[in-house]
Amino acid sequence: MKTDQTSTYAKAAPYLMLAPALAIILIFKIYPILSVFVKSFIRDGQFSLKTYYILSQDATFWNSLLTTLKMNVVMIPLQVILSIILALLVNLQLKGISVYRTLLYLPVTMAISVASITWRMMANYNSGVFNSILSATGIGRQGLFTDVHQALWFIVIMATWKGCGYWMMFILAGLKGVDTSIYESAKLDGAGYFKTLFSITLPMIKNSLLFVIVANTSANMLLFAPMQLITDGGPQNSTNVLMYEIYKSAFRNGNQSRAGALTSILLIIVLTVVILQFKLLNRDKEEENG
Amino acid sequence: MVKNNNPLTHVIQYIVLSILAIISMFPLIYIILASFRSNQELFTYALPFTIKTLIPQHWTLDNFIQIFVNMNFGRSILNTILVIAVLLPISLILSALGGFVFAFFNFTGKAFLFAICMISFMIPTDAIAVPLYNEISKMGLINTYWALILPDAASGLAMFLFTQFFKDIPKSLLEAARIDGASWLQVFRRIVLPLSVPVAITAGLMIFTNEWNNFFWPLLAARNENVRTIQVALAYFEDENQVFFSYIFAGSAISAIVPAIIFLSLQKYFVQGIASSGLKG
Numbered sequence: 382m383k384t385d386q387t388s389t390y391a392k393a394a395p396y397l398m399l400a401p402a403l404a405i406i407l408i409f410k411i412y413p414i415l416s417v418f419v420k421s422f423i424r425d426g427q428f429s430l431k432t433y434y435i436l437s438q439d440a441t442f443w444n445s446l447l448t449t450l451k452m453n454v455v456m457i458p459l460q461v462i463l464s465i466i467l468a469l470l471v472n473l474q475l476k477g478i479s480v481y482r483t484l485l486y487l488p489v490t491m492a493i494s495v496a497s498i499t500w501r502m503m504a505n506y507n508s509g510v511f512n513s514i515l516s517a518t519g520i521g522r523q524g525l526f527t528d529v530h531q532a533l534w535f536i537v538i539m540a541t542w543k544g545c546g547y548w549m550m551f552i553l554a555g556l557k558g559v560d561t562s563i564y565e566s567a568k569l570d571g572a573g574y575f576k577t578l579f580s581i582t583l584p585m586i587k588n589s590l591l592f593v594i595v596a597n598t599s600a601n602m603l604l605f606a607p608m609q610l611i612t613d614g615g616p617q618n619s620t621n622v623l624m625y626e627i628y629k630s631a632f633r634n635g636n637q638s639r640a641g642a643l644t645s646i647l648l649i650i651v652l653t654v655v656i657l658q659f660k661l662l663n664r665d666k667e668e669e670n671g
Numbered sequence: 672m673v674k675n676n677n678p679l680t681h682v683i684q685y686i687v688l689s690i691l692a693i694i695s696m697f698p699l700i701y702i703i704l705a706s707f708r709s710n711q712e713l714f715t716y717a718l719p720f721t722i723k724t725l726i727p728q729h730w731t732l733d734n735f736i737q738i739f740v741n742m743n744f745g746r747s748i749l750n751t752i753l754v755i756a757v758l759l760p761i762s763l764i765l766s767a768l769g770g771f772v773f774a775f776f777n778f779t780g781k782a783f784l785f786a787i788c789m790i791s792f793m794i795p796t797d798a799i800a801v802p803l804y805n806e807i808s809k810m811g812l813i814n815t816y817w818a819l820i821l822p823d824a825a826s827g828l829a830m831f832l833f834t835q836f837f838k839d840i841p842k843s844l845l846e847a848a849r850i851d852g853a854s855w856l857q858v859f860r861r862i863v864l865p866l867s868v869p870v871a872i873t874a875g876l877m878i879f880t881n882e883w884n885n886f887f888w889p890l891l892a893a894r895n896e897n898v899r900t901i902q903v904a905l906a907y908f909e910d911e912n913q914v915f916f917s918y919i920f921a922g923s924a925i926s927a928i929v930p931a932i933i934f935l936s937l938q939k940y941f942v943q944g945i946a947s948s949g950l951k952g
Contacts, residue, residue, distance in 0.1 A: 394855045395776035402769040402825035403784065409822040410791040413802035420802075467691070473684055483938050484692040487699060490930035492884035494902045495923045498909075499702050502916050508717040510701055510724060517720035546695070554945040599793045606886060610906070624798070631801040632891070640801050648798065655793065 414648065421642040432642040442643070444618055445626040448533065449602065449647075452622060456537045456601050461594055464545045468552035469578075482553070486546040493543065497610035500539050501526060529616045536607045536620060544600070548593045555589025556582070591662045595655050602651045623647045699927055701725065706734055706924035710915035734921035738908075743896070744922060747904035754819045754900060755882050762878050763871060765825040770833025771859050775845060785834075792827025797887045804891050818892040819900065823882065829874035832944070836870040837863065872937055873944025880930045901926055 424431050436442050471482040488496070503509045504525040512522040525535045559582065567577045583590065605624035608614050614621035614629070623643060631640035705713060708727040716723040738744040773785055796803065803822060804813075812818045840863065848858050864871075886902040894903055905922045934941065 392778070395772045395778045395781075398768045398855065398859070399772045399784065402765040402830060403788070405765065405821070405825035406788060406791045406827065409803065409806070409824075410794065410796075410799065410827075411787060413799040413806055414794065416806075417799065417802040470684070470688055470691070475681065475684060475688075478688075479938070481688045481692055482942070483935060485695050486934070486938070487931050488695055490880055490884075490934050491699065491927045492886055492902050494884070494886035494906060495926045496698070498905065498919060499698060499923050502919065503698065503701065508714045508916070510717070510720075513717050513720035513724045516718060542695070542698070550942065550945055553942065557942070596793065600795070603795055603798045605797070609887075627801065637801065637805075644798065644801060648794065651794075 417641045418645045418648075421638065421645045424638065432638045436639070436642055436646075441618070441621070441626065445621045445623045446646075448619070448621055449623040452533055452537060453598070453601050455534075456540060457594075457598055459537070460541050460545055460548060460597055460601070461590075463541065464548035464552055464593065464597075465583075465590075467545055467549040468556055471549065472553055472556045486550060488543045488545075489547040491543065493606040494610060496539065496543050497607045500607075501611040504535065526611050527616060529619045532612050532616060532620050536612070539607060540601065540604060544597075548597055551593050551596075552586065552589050555586030559585045587662065591659070594658055594662070598654055598658065599651050602647070602654070699931070702920055702927060703924045705917065706921040707731060708917060709733065710917040713916055713920075734915075734917045735925075738918050738922050742904075742908065742918070744901075744904060744925075746896070747899050747901045748925075750816075750898055751883060751900040754816055755879060757816070758820045758823060758882055759875060759878055761820070761824050762826050762829065763875055766829035766874060767833045767864065767867065767871065768859065769825065769830040770835075770837050771863055773830070773834040774837030774840075775842065788827045788830050790827075792831065796822055796885075800888060800891055803888075807892055812892075814893055814895040814898055816893070816898055819882075819885070819889055819898075822888070823878075823885075826874070826878055826881075829878060832870050832874050833867065836867060836944075840866060869940050869944045871944075872940040876934065876937055876941055879933065883926075883930055 421432055422428055422430065467485055471478055471485060504511050506512055506522060506524065506527065509525075511525065516522050524531055526532050563581060563585070564577060567581055572580070603624050605622055605628060608620050608622060608625040609628060612620040614625050624647060627640050627643045627647065630636045630643060704725060704727060707730050709729065709731055712728060716728070718724075769788065773781070773788075807813055807818050807822070812821070844862060845858050848862055849855075853861065884902060885900065886906070889900045889903045890906060893899060894907075899907070901922075905919065905926060908919050908922060
C-alpha cells in the first residue's frame, strides 16, 4: 500500500481491473447509443435534420409519444406506490411472512414474453379464464386486450402484476436497514401510523426510493413486449407506444434512420425524466440536512 | 413497522396478504394446471366459471411429450443453459472486479466511469437493439452464441450491487494483506471474493433470470434453430402449424417454473444480498 502507491503499477491497477467490464459496456452499450444518436443526424453522408423534420410531421409518431406518456403517467406512480405498500406489508413481523414475500416476488421471475403470451390466452374472449371469472361475477365478458378503451390499461395491469414484486424487494431492503428503535420513540411521542410513515420511514429510505423510481421509470418507458406479443400496437393504435413504433420502423419497415431518430428521442426523454427525478429527490434531501 | 399485538389487526393483515398472494400467484398456477390438460378441455370448461375451469379433469402429459418430441423444445433449453453457463461466471467476475475497483480505489475519471456503468444498466439491451444488431452483424456474430453472451458479459446492475457491498468491507483488512505483499488480484481473490457470497448469489440470480427470460434480443440476434433459446422457441411455437394453446401453456410452465424454483431455494440470500448492498436508506 505504501511502497508502490506512486508507482506506475499502482496507478494502472484500477484501470486494468476495470478494463474488461468497461470494454464490454463501452462496445455493446455506449457505442450503440452514441452511434444511433449520431446517425439520426446524417442523411446521404451529410449532417441533416431531415429525419427529425419528417417525424415532426408524422401523426403516428405524435400519437405513439402521447400513448407512451399517457401509459407511464399512470403506471409509474401506480407501481411505485403499490410497491411501497407491498414492502410495508411484507416487512410486518408476522409468522410465515417470508412465504408471502416470496409469493409476491414470483411473477418477477417469469419472462415478460411468457407473461404476455399466457395473459393473452387467459384474456381470450371465448376461452380465457379472466373472462370466465368476469362472466361469473356478473360484470360480463370484456374485450380486454382487444378493446380499444381497455387494451392499454390492461397492459398496465399486467405490467404492474409482473413488476411490483421486483421494486418491492428494493424498498424492503431499505426498510430492513431502518433502526426499529426509531419507531418505538415515534410511538412514545404519540405519532400515528401515517405520521410515522411520511415523516420518518419514507425519508429514511430515500436512497431505495430514488433507485426504485428511476429504474422503474426507465423500465416502463421502454416496455413494449406486451404490445409486440399481444396487441400489435392496436386496437386502432391505442397501445402503440414509442418503443413499439421503433421496433416496427426498424424490423418491419426497414426504415433505420426513422428508427434511429425515434430511439434518440425516447432515450433523451427517459434521461431527462431520470435527471429531473434525481434533482427533485436530492434537493429534498439537502433541504433536510441543511 | 411498529409491532402491533392486537389479534384482530393480525387477522386483517393475513387476509390482505393472502388476497395479494392469490392475485400474484394465480396466473402461474393457472398456467401450470393448464399445461396438464388437452387443448379441447381448455375450451370445454371455459364457461361457465366453475372449479372445472381451473382444475384438469383428465390429467395428461401429452403437451409436454409433444413439445419435446416434435417441437425440439429440449434443444432450446440446452442452448439457454449453455449460454448461461458461459455468461454467468464471466459476468460475475467482471462485475465483481469493477465493483472492487469502484469501492476501494480513487483514480482520475472515477465518477465519470461509474456514471457510464450506471447508465448502462438503466438502458436495457432492448432499447438499443437496432444499433446493436448492426454492430453484432458487422462482427459476423448473428446466429451464434456469442451474440447472446458478449453484450451481457458485464452487468451494470451487478457491478452496482458489488460496489455497494464492498464499501462495507473495512479497508484495513485489505491494507494488511497489501503490506504482506499480496497483489491487488490476490487481495481480490483471497479476501474480497470469499466475503461476497450473498451479494454474488443475488447478482448471479439476477443475471440468470435475465438471461433465461431474455426474449427480444435473442429473437433478433439468434433465431436460428441451432442457437435458439427457450423464450425464442416459445415465440416460434405460435408460428408453426397445429400448435394448440395447451402446448404453449406447457412450454410456458417450464419456462416459468425453473427460475421460480431457483429463486425459492435461494430467496434467503436474495433479500440479504440486496439489503447488504447499501440500498439501506
